[in-house]
Amino acid sequence: MQMDCRGLPITTSSADAAKAIDLAIKSYMDYGTTAGAGIKTALEHDPACVLALCIRGYFFLMLENKALLPRVKQTLDEIKPHLGAATKREQLHVKALEAWAAGDIMGACARWEEILTESPLDLLALKLHHTMTFYTGRSQVMRSVAASVLGEWSDKAPEYGCVQGMYAYALEECGAYDEAERWGRQAVERNPGDLWALHSVAHVLEMQGRSKEGVKWLDYTPEQWAQKNPFKAHIWWHSALFMLAQGENDRALDLYDKSLCSVNSEQYVDVSNQAALLKRIELSGVDIGDRWKALAEHSEKRIHDHMLPFRDAHFSLALAAGGSFDAARKHVESMAAFSAQGDGWRAEATRDIVIPLCEGMIAYEAGDYDKATDLFWPLRNEMSIIGGSHAQRDLFAQIMCDAAVHSSRLPVARSLLSERVLSRGTRKQNWQDYAKVLAALGETERAEAARKQAGIAHESGA
Numbered sequence: 001m002q003m004d005c006r007g008l009p010i011t012t013s014s015a016d017a018a019k020a021i022d023l024a025i026k027s028y029m030d031y032g033t034t035a036g037a038g039i040k041t042a043l044e045h046d047p048a049c050v051l052a053l054c055i056r057g058y059f060f061l062m063l064e065n066k067a068l069l070p071r072v073k074q075t076l077d078e079i080k081p082h083l084g085a086a087t088k089r090e091q092l093h094v095k096a097l098e099a100w101a102a103g104d105i106m107g108a109c110a111r112w113e114e115i116l117t118e119s120p121l122d123l124l125a126l127k128l129h130h131t132m133t134f135y136t137g138r139s140q141v142m143r144s145v146a147a148s149v150l151g152e153w154s155d156k157a158p159e160y161g162c163v164q165g166m167y168a169y170a171l172e173e174c175g176a177y178d179e180a181e182r183w184g185r186q187a188v189e190r191n192p193g194d195l196w197a198l199h200s201v202a203h204v205l206e207m208q209g210r211s212k213e214g215v216k217w218l219d220y221t222p223e224q225w226a227q228k229n230p231f232k233a234h235i236w237w238h239s240a241l242f243m244l245a246q247g248e249n250d251r252a253l254d255l256y257d258k259s260l261c262s263v264n265s266e267q268y269v270d271v272s273n274q275a276a277l278l279k280r281i282e283l284s285g286v287d288i289g290d291r292w293k294a295l296a297e298h299s300e301k302r303i304h305d306h307m308l309p310f311r312d313a314h315f316s317l318a319l320a321a322g323g324s325f326d327a328a329r330k331h332v333e334s335m336a337a338f339s340a341q342g343d344g345w346r347a348e349a350t351r352d353i354v355i356p357l358c359e360g361m362i363a364y365e366a367g368d369y370d371k372a373t374d375l376f377w378p379l380r381n382e383m384s385i386i387g388g389s390h391a392q393r394d395l396f397a398q399i400m401c402d403a404a405v406h407s408s409r410l411p412v413a414r415s416l417l418s419e420r421v422l423s424r425g426t427r428k429q430n431w432q433d434y435a436k437v438l439a440a441l442g443e444t445e446r447a448e449a450a451r452k453q454a455g456i457a458h459e460s461g462a
């Protein structure tokens, strides 16, 4: 038995294997590029190490690619003969891996919560729980669990800043912006290379319409982040959002080409961040050329994956916006078959929200704004179930507004924009659209008042 750097037991006789696991988890927390290699090293030192095998399985699943499921299954088979000798914590990790591999993300989260109750210093369990509660849209759970372990953490425990950064993000998603910013900035001070903590503060700036500060906060080049994994593209995505809000549309497009796309490879195309940014740039009135093509082509290869509802929504966005309507419809059919077969959160979120959302996006991109608005309207307050952040889901709110503004459903547009100017009143476009819709409905005075607000709003876009 060995101990990890936070004093938790690892079933292995190899000190080198335990050390390699520590380094792998550190790299994973730092969004570094050596986590996979670290686990490989641990398994070279001890091929029977249950925790190392389990982490290898987790890393496969994090890639969210259905083609990798057989390798997870193989890893679970390798674990079986050694499971009896493992600690309770390690056995729970294996149960979480089994649940996740079977698509039962809620079950996996429950196992990580079980681990954290007994072992609050299990940073891996906390991060995995944090990530998957994020992707299941459960902000309050994310906040509660991060808060529940914090009492046992202090700056004596390695990577304490990561816990501060996670708590900061959870607070932000729950709307506690001041507290979130305080925890996030403390975490960044502790470790300036902690992209998640940096990102937590960026979310606060985004939600509070502080785009000028945001551009400065996230001023990092591909060279500075050469040793960071593809999550860095999401930070650049935030940076581009701040630029768009500052009216720097060309700079945002340049960032798309030079930074966001720098993480693409033969096997991996960053569809979610890229599609979500391209659509926003397009909504800002910029000609984005043929940039949808690569995203639509890659998305078409993934239409039967259904690893996460959030990904499916973005594959559909790329297909519809790229004009690949046949593939987009096939994707919807595939989601319908998938959700009919299963139960649980993924099937429910896909059936109730993602399918009508994607059908709405197909109608919207085909110019059928009435149909799109009718499909979107019942979804408008139910979107958190597809996961992701408020900032990410805000794109769908923008698309819903744009569809309604161009439709004949003007009272729906008025209603959506009345809400939007309260939540995003710093953005000119929202007031301009509101004024246009009010004028079309004959509400002249209120239209004039909205026009004045557009004149003083300090951010561009919607």
Ligand SMILES: [Fe+2]
Binding pocket: 199, 203, 234, 238, 389, 391
């Ligand atoms: Fe984010």
